[in-house]
Amino acid sequence: MNQTKTRIGVIGCGYWGPNHIRNFLSLGHNGAEMVVAADRDPTRRQRISELYPTVKVETDASLVFQDPSIDAVVIATPVETHYPLAKQALSLGKHVLVEKPLVTDPGQAEELIYLAETGGRVLMVGHTFEYTAAVNRIREIIASGELGEILYIRSLRVNLGLFQTDINVLWDLAPHDVSILLYVLQMEPTAVMAVGNANINRNIEDVASITIEFDSDVMANIMVSWLDPRKVREMTIVGSKKMLVYDDISANEKIRIFDKGVDGPKDYQSFGEFPYSYRYGDIVTPFVQEHEPLREECAHFLECIRTGETPRSGGQAGLNVARVLSAAEASLRARGQRVELAPVPEQLSWPLSGAVDSIALKRAAGA
Amino acid sequence: MNQTKTRIGVIGCGYWGPNHIRNFLSLGHNGAEMVVAADRDPTRRQRISELYPTVKVETDASLVFQDPSIDAVVIATPVETHYPLAKQALSLGKHVLVEKPLVTDPGQAEELIYLAETGGRVLMVGHTFEYTAAVNRIREIIASGELGEILYIRSLRVNLGLFQTDINVLWDLAPHDVSILLYVLQMEPTAVMAVGNANINRNIEDVASITIEFDSDVMANIMVSWLDPRKVREMTIVGSKKMLVYDDISANEKIRIFDKGVDGPKDYQSFGEFPYSYRYGDIVTPFVQEHEPLREECAHFLECIRTGETPRSGGQAGLNVARVLSAAEASLRARGQRVELAPVPEQLSWPLSGAVDSIALKRAAGA
């Protein structure tokens, strides 16, 4: 019976936590009961109490995890705490929604996936963009073949700040681009190159350029920066038939489809001087009705808990992002050295990283 | 005495040649006499004859070079012919203006520089942007210190086509970015990384991302593409005090200066959680009166011939661009491998490539 509501606790009340609380409160009729929020900072706890007097506040996440009446928790704390907190929560039988990035170490992601699967619990990561109408429309457009064969993607995600002190710009901004790319392309990344610079803080890159190679010779370039005078969130997807620009800043024209292209002798061995013909056609801005994506995400979490369905942005989506970004981080350390991603073992359908440690192997073998 | 006019021949009547002819004709009162144009293509020759009936047309560049009455030539032919044509012209005593890029092999650039210097002839390369009011204003702004210490540059030069069949996008578009960067920054590049993809033609990259490291820890990222639905020419220069955006497409607001920045603990070894303060201030669009840059370039060529002055974009500027781009090409072939640029020999003031072959060494030693 679904008659009882899912009782929810939120760990971390910085930027994202209060937004989760607000959304779960508004989902009361959908089966959520927002019960408790935890943060070590008394100012944040007081702010939650004032805004949402019905929500209990705690200092310590463990108290929430150990409360048997709590069914599910959101972990919206600094990245380095995601793994231990999620591990503890899953071990204590909670469904877990972790803010992005899930973890920075793919091995940890695999362990969390294992814990969730063996324990029959939902593990989900907050890839918010996968819950926007625009990104879902782009995924449909690509799948429909309207763009033709995908050739190349260029993404730009820059603005001034907010500088982080625990992670660099790669882990702060690029999870968005990587999760969007994996979601809309549905292709497997095979190698990563990244370069960056730490301009303000000696040890933390604030600008980075990441190149991802996919199978089928598709290449994506992602530029992320905390040091830009203007805020830009723009992804250009070049297909053999049409090109699509996704501008997340635009209020009413997030997606534009350009009927432009070039017909060239891709498979010719030789050719004359100007064998190309350019196509210029209409530009279409499809109407997309957007809703608050975090609300869609929270509702999806509740739905997965209720039905047992695997989340759209489940643990494996978090693992896939971590695989790409940890390779990017390694490349960054090696000043742009190309890092190949290990092929996924054959008995596992992709997406799922292969063969990292005994736990993963055990799972691959049949656990 | 300036009484005699500089008699000019133009080699190559594709895109740039006719523009050179038009500008030299309009500079008649400034000492130019546009005499002859050469192209192997009869259609192009006929078009020149119709548009400019006073200009003689020839089939063969050699005839122009061998005409002792011609003082100076413009070489506006495909890139791979620049070196042999310029070499022949210099050897026969002509002043030479070569379209960009000067050459793709730095050794060839050094040889041309040597020939020009020993022969007392002007060797100039058509880095057109160095003759725009906007780029010169940016150079002044940087030199004035208004932006503070330069930290990072990001450049985007993309559009649909025009696909070239003799050179890739790196050699087609990036010479602009590299020549602008070297001109406005006045810093020495130390290493280059480049990745790219050949989407339309199997062997010719149509998208590329180039990272250039300069001394003083400055990094520049250049993205060039023939496969973009929109034409963008935009360079963002981030300084420690202000940030500047140069948008070459904008009719009236090519330069915008943002009084924005972040004050962070660059030299601290440790710091607390949010030690940064962001500065937000006015945005200023300085008024820049633009004239046709090719006309400025042609006039400068005439001036250098008259005075013996070294051109703003002389052979060494061409060499510097070739050094960076040939390193980028090497990195591209090695899938992003970092390529260090050889340090310039101590007895030579930069910019001048060091130590490539016997000719350069001889020159370095004192020729």
Add this chain to the structure above:
Amino acid sequence: MNQTKTRIGVIGCGYWGPNHIRNFLSLGHNGAEMVVAADRDPTRRQRISELYPTVKVETDASLVFQDPSIDAVVIATPVETHYPLAKQALSLGKHVLVEKPLVTDPGQAEELIYLAETGGRVLMVGHTFEYTAAVNRIREIIASGELGEILYIRSLRVNLGLFQTDINVLWDLAPHDVSILLYVLQMEPTAVMAVGNANINRNIEDVASITIEFDSDVMANIMVSWLDPRKVREMTIVGSKKMLVYDDISANEKIRIFDKGVDGPKDYQSFGEFPYSYRYGDIVTPFVQEHEPLREECAHFLECIRTGETPRSGGQAGLNVARVLSAAEASLRARGQRVELAPVPEQLSWPLSGAVDSIALKRAAGA
């Protein structure tokens, strides 16, 4: 003790009412106590109860007005009810903040002003834009003389919908433009012309063009429309020295100052062929830190109640807007006929110092 807090009731819980409630709640530490909200619609009352459980809800505004413990009320109801509700509230000794437009009949505005003054109560109208940082900056810029003598203003306020059924587009959108103009120009309007069209509903104009003549030969054109595919809120203020564009839609560049102009022989009786010289100079976007203007407005209301100060947008500002727009309405009915505004009586400094004397009453009675 809460004895010094201003106890507030909000009448009308459609679009603006809930925003007033939210802001007064957040101003609790500033002396506000948000007590009661009234609306005839049970759905709206329920929504308020859910969002703000501490706020009492009532069906009838009269109950609020008759409650002696309530100090001040906000009237956020349809326009035609503003006058009777405000009159009742003032008569019962409440301070009153009325949403814009205050009334559509200037005589009613004068009566409300009279009631407020004789009763010693604050009467304020919700000219929200007068509480934005941008509009206040524009007022300062004009007052400073930076733009020179003001010559001409053009304002554009168009979008698709929201169609009103009780008032036409003139009364719906133009109060913003008129209140901004009167506030930043500090000039007296002398005549009005208006034309419009009722395209969708037979009796309610959905597009209108309004021309206002001010003393000093200044002219303003205001275009308002509910029938435009794009949302535009843009005011261009042309001065003899500089020109200013105010774009309320822009996130970061609401104000741009163009150092452009034309120097012409304004006082010449005759002149030769091209006696003008154009000035082109820098464009400056001053940094303006915006806060929620409704919060500023609510805080100002509390401050005026506390200190007895006349509000920035007091009853007379509401009267001034009603004078202009009722003249515009008359012109609209007469298909563009120019309607002169009666000069303000000499013993009253403009804007009306407020004494509703015989002249004004006579005008109200018969104009």
Add this chain to the structure above:
Amino acid sequence: MNQTKTRIGVIGCGYWGPNHIRNFLSLGHNGAEMVVAADRDPTRRQRISELYPTVKVETDASLVFQDPSIDAVVIATPVETHYPLAKQALSLGKHVLVEKPLVTDPGQAEELIYLAETGGRVLMVGHTFEYTAAVNRIREIIASGELGEILYIRSLRVNLGLFQTDINVLWDLAPHDVSILLYVLQMEPTAVMAVGNANINRNIEDVASITIEFDSDVMANIMVSWLDPRKVREMTIVGSKKMLVYDDISANEKIRIFDKGVDGPKDYQSFGEFPYSYRYGDIVTPFVQEHEPLREECAHFLECIRTGETPRSGGQAGLNVARVLSAAEASLRARGQRVELAPVPEQLSWPLSGAVDSIALKRAAGA
């Protein structure tokens, strides 16, 4: 033999004259022979001689008109000379292309039409926009019914300068808007209102707002100004089904079609509170391949001379524009007074079929 070529003279070598010369020269293979240009200004004559050495220059237009070898003339002189020059040219048997506006007095237009018709000569006016691909596409879109019933048009044509000293902004800029409107709407204007201000020069309006009423209750607002910091050329056409924005400044997106609208109770006598439903749909930018419109116009002039066809922008199009703008001028003088346009006599289909009969002459004599 050149016997079939139309021998052309251009009168006036200010801004437009040289462009006509250039285009007719390039149309040589299409039957044009550009023979002679006349201007009183020796500097302009010299410039023509330098640019186009094959074109003869004259001081006096009469010499051109009296040359029996000249078939056709272009009149690109100040507006007040259009009528006497065109009259003389037609009287001497020339085909005549007059720059816009044809004349400022409709009676003069009717006389020129009469002269052309009785003499069997082509009379054409340089409504350049009618020769752009964009305006022709808009005409097709409207005619196709894609926008539904046309409801309302708003046009904005503003920039800084160029101030004229012989005509005000209405006659300088609005001929474009009026000729475009008449061409794309194919409706008859019935009344005009105009207001304006002379800010820089005491007697010459530099800003004006013009309202045109058409039959079928369609209203158009045109705002023209020489006093704006930014150049805008934008026309919004609101239909009952879709809305179209025509931005002449845009390089690649001159036309955008918004599938937006509002469905309202236009024919209802009463209705409830929110009877409207808004439609939001895709935005489409049709691909339009633009060519130089002046060249199209010149070619059309040659074609009409050859075939005897009535030009697209013939004398009657010039008359129609003059009717609207002279009414606007009258309204401007009367401070916005509505001026009705006399209905077109019944035996003439509108636009005037051209016979300058007694009714039209009577109207010209006394209106």
